[in-house]
Amino acid sequence: MTTRIDARFAELAKEGRSAFVTFLMAGDPDPKTSLDIIKALPKAGADIIEIGMPFTDPMADGPSIQAAGLRALKGGMTLRKTLEMVRGFRKEDDTTPLVLMGYYNPIYIYGVDKFLADAKSAGVDGLIIVDLPPEEDDELCIPALKAGLNFIRLATPTTDDKRLPAVLANTSGFVYYVSITGITGAAAADSKAVGDAVARIKRHTKLPVCVGFGIRTPQAARAIAEKANGAVVGTALVDALRDSLDTQGQATSKTVAAVADLVASLAQGVRGAKQAAE
Amino acid sequence: MNPKLPNSFRTGPDERGHFGNFGGRFVAETLMPLILDLEKAYAAAKADPSFQTEMNGYLKDYVGRPSPLYFAERLTEHLGGAKIYLKREELNHTGSHKVNNVLGQIMVARRMGKKRIIAETGAGQHGVATATLCARFGLECVVYMGAVDVARQAPNVFRMEMLGAKVVPVQSGTRTLKDAMNEALRDWVTNVHNTFYCIGTVAGPHPYPMMVRDFQSVIGEETRKQMQEAEGRLPDSLVACIGGGSNAMGLFHPFLDDPSVEIFGVEAAGHGLTQLHAASIAGGRAGVLHGNRTYLLMDDDGQIQDAHSISAGLDYPGIGPEHSWLHETGRVTYLSATDDEALAAFMLLSRLEGIPPALESAHAIAKVTELAPKRPKDHLMVVNLSGRGDKDIPQITEILKGKKQ
Ligand SMILES: Cc1ncc(COP(=O)(O)O)c(C=O)c1O
Numbered sequence: 001m002t003t004r005i006d007a008r009f010a011e012l013a014k015e016g017r018s019a020f021v022t023f024l025m026a027g028d029p030d031p032k033t034s035l036d037i038i039k040a041l042p043k044a045g046a047d048i049i050e051i052g053m054p055f056t057d058p059m060a061d062g063p064s065i066q067a068a069g070l071r072a073l074k075g076g077m078t079l080r081k082t083l084e085m086v087r088g089f090r091k092e093d094d095t096t097p098l099v100l101m102g103y104y105n106p107i108y109i110y111g112v113d114k115f116l117a118d119a120k121s122a123g124v125d126g127l128i129i130v131d132l133p134p135e136e137d138d139e140l141c142i143p144a145l146k147a148g149l150n151f152i153r154l155a156t157p158t159t160d161d162k163r164l165p166a167v168l169a170n171t172s173g174f175v176y177y178v179s180i181t182g183i184t185g186a187a188a189a190d191s192k193a194v195g196d197a198v199a200r201i202k203r204h205t206k207l208p209v210c211v212g213f214g215i216r217t218p219q220a221a222r223a224i225a226e227k228a229n230g231a232v233v234g235t236a237l238v239d240a241l242r243d244s245l246d247t248q249g250q251a252t253s254k255t256v257a258a259v260a261d262l263v264a265s266l267a268q269g270v271r272g273a274k275q276a277a278e
Numbered sequence: 279m280n281p282k283l284p285n286s287f288r289t290g291p292d293e294r295g296h297f298g299n300f301g302g303r304f305v306a307e308t309l310m311p312l313i314l315d316l317e318k319a320y321a322a323a324k325a326d327p328s329f330q331t332e333m334n335g336y337l338k339d340y341v342g343r344p345s346p347l348y349f350a351e352r353l354t355e356h357l358g359g360a361k362i363y364l365k366r367e368e369l370n371h372t373g374s375h376k377v378n379n380v381l382g383q384i385m386v387a388r389r390m391g392k393k394r395i396i397a398e399t400g401a402g403q404h405g406v407a408t409a410t411l412c413a414r415f416g417l418e419c420v421v422y423m424g425a426v427d428v429a430r431q432a433p434n435v436f437r438m439e440m441l442g443a444k445v446v447p448v449q450s451g452t453r454t455l456k457d458a459m460n461e462a463l464r465d466w467v468t469n470v471h472n473t474f475y476c477i478g479t480v481a482g483p484h485p486y487p488m489m490v491r492d493f494q495s496v497i498g499e500e501t502r503k504q505m506q507e508a509e510g511r512l513p514d515s516l517v518a519c520i521g522g523g524s525n526a527m528g529l530f531h532p533f534l535d536d537p538s539v540e541i542f543g544v545e546a547a548g549h550g551l552t553q554l555h556a557a558s559i560a561g562g563r564a565g566v567l568h569g570n571r572t573y574l575l576m577d578d579d580g581q582i583q584d585a586h587s588i589s590a591g592l593d594y595p596g597i598g599p600e601h602s603w604l605h606e607t608g609r610v611t612y613l614s615a616t617d618d619e620a621l622a623a624f625m626l627l628s629r630l631e632g633i634p635p636a637l638e639s640a641h642a643i644a645k646v647t648e649l650a651p652k653r654p655k656d657h658l659m660v661v662n663l664s665g666r667g668d669k670d671i672p673q674i675t676e677i678l679k680g681k682k683q
Contacts, residue, residue, distance in 0.1 A: 109580030
């Protein structure tokens with residue numbers, strides 16, 4: 001079975017370039033603006049879209065993404081509405097891969113089977129769940145794979161060669177390499193270390209490897225895109241969104257453009273990268 | 279409820295850290311290798327007689343154990359029912375039961391070669407105990423504490439700083455214990471290479487709930503022996519307050535397979551169970567937070583709700599996973615006490631016995647005042663006096679001033 005994610009990486013391989021992956025929080029700062037932003041991403045140059053599922057207690061996120069989640073929750077976002085948003089996006093775009101990223105509890109409370117069925121029918125392609133390591137694969141990973149969704153795993157600098165096979169065993173779509181030990185929004189890793197880590201992971205898998213955490217500028221995105229199959233940017237986009245809000249934290253006429261413009265310049269960076277490592 | 283009752287209540291968790299449906303290891307990949315290392319290091323320590331010997335030495339001469347089992351004669355007379363014994367954990371060095379667990383974890387951290395210790399704290403008792411043992415063993419110590427708790431437990435903040443710890447006020451979320459734990463986890467993810475996370479209660483990812491329980495079980499083991507000496511038999515009932523549930527688990531665990539012993543955990547009912555409270559079993563349901571599946575306060579979307587308790591140490595929207603399992607199997611009965619009931623119990627124990635309890639422990643005393651009168655005079659009831667009330671005196675003074683106005 002090929003998913004939109006597999007298809008997208010196959011296309012990119014033909015074009016000979018790496019993916020630009022964007023992360024934004026669903027419902028930030030309100031459901032309508034958030035959908036408008038997501039709709040603008042492919043045109044601005046996003047190849048794969050990650051959408052955060054807001055959670056009150058995001059234990060692996062820094063202050064920017066924590067605040068984005070709280071803005072979304074305050075704006076009335078729920079997991080059900082996040083899936084509605086995906087449906088809204090899919091009305092206009094049936095090819096850009098969509099990955100939901102977040103924490104397990106809201107899914108557990110929604111009900112795993114119901115969530116997987118609803119996510120699949122809404123047009124979700126993959127899941128990244130921060131607090132579900134391979135040790136808990138029975139919870140969601142295995143059912144998600146059965147439901148035809150990709151389960152994208154995080155690998156980190158602490159995932160050594162001994163552990164990598166366990167982490168990769170049920171991973172599909174791509175591998176998300178977290179380039180630092182730390183939370184989102186922290187400093188970036190240098191690209192030499194990233195290159196070594198990607199090479200190490202590639203010795204264990206044929207899956208594409210995308211790298212995230214700490215990428216903020218077109219130059220940094222380009223440097224990472226030269227080492228990996230994709231560069232993920234989250235906090236920088238969330239910050240651009242935040243900076244466009246009014247003093248009450250409400251969207252302004254500039255909000256969608258603020259995010260889209262940054263996406264466009266980061267995408268330029270990724271597209272300027274020399275052929276990615278294979 | 280209780281679909282299949284186990285032969286023993288004392289064999290959990292399984293190798294994946296499950297107590298029935300509860301527990302587990304719901305953490306970010308960055309932490310997983312370290313958690314597996316910790317599991318190994320703890321198993322090795324447990325199997326090493328020299329570890330136990332060394333720990334017993336510190337428990338005796340540094341902590342001051344065994345803590346007395348004291349017959350509360352005037353409280354017993356006042357309530358006119360069960361014979362009430364207080365397990366005097368408040369007499370431990372640092373003023374609460376928390377030190378039992380911290381000593382154990384610091385000794386494991388030393389075996390693992392970790393030089394930097396982090397902790398979360400609510401009331402500050404766990405933070406104080408951690409700062410104390412870090413001073414004793416020359417380790418760097420960083421304590422995360424919700425900004426609300428920094429204000430209401432000021433004496434403990436000064437103590438931690440005097441002991442050389444860095445106290446970080448946490449401004450995110452509700453600025454109480456839950457957020458302190460989030461922030462400690464964020465620190466851990468960032469500094470995983472040199473840092474040991476000393477969790478203060480029987481919660482978090484496996485092996486913490488088991489390890490903390492084991493270190494706290496000294497409370498119940500001593501109680502068994504002391505009651506045997508005092509009365510020649512087992513107690514008839516046990517009562518303890520529950521934040522995450524470590525003082526309770528420490529008292530309960532050695533008695534779980536003695537069916538004649540009734541066991542009561544007391545959660546914090548805050549303003550009352552229909553309003554803001556911290557009683558996750560009474561008012562919550564099963565979910566996943568902070569590394570384990572357990573009862574949690576949350577809304578229909580799975581978002582964690584604010585807890586409230588007058589006592590910072592109970593102000594947490596969850597409970598240790600083993601308690602969730604003991605609730606579902608029916609082995610332990612979970613009750614709750616409101617802020618006002620705890621305050622009244624604080625005054626009562628201070629006036630009758632000359633022992634101001636920690637506001638946390640006062641929740642247990644509050645339920646004793648309901649349970650004891652309904653039981654015969656030969657009923658032996660043990661209540662865990664998990665901490666002393668000194669830290670709460672500024673807060674209580676403010677509250678009483680407010681009530682007079
Ligand atoms: C004196 C005292 N008792 C009880 C508690 C609650 O924790 P636990 O339920 O883990 O015993 C605390 C926590 O700060 C405490 O300081």
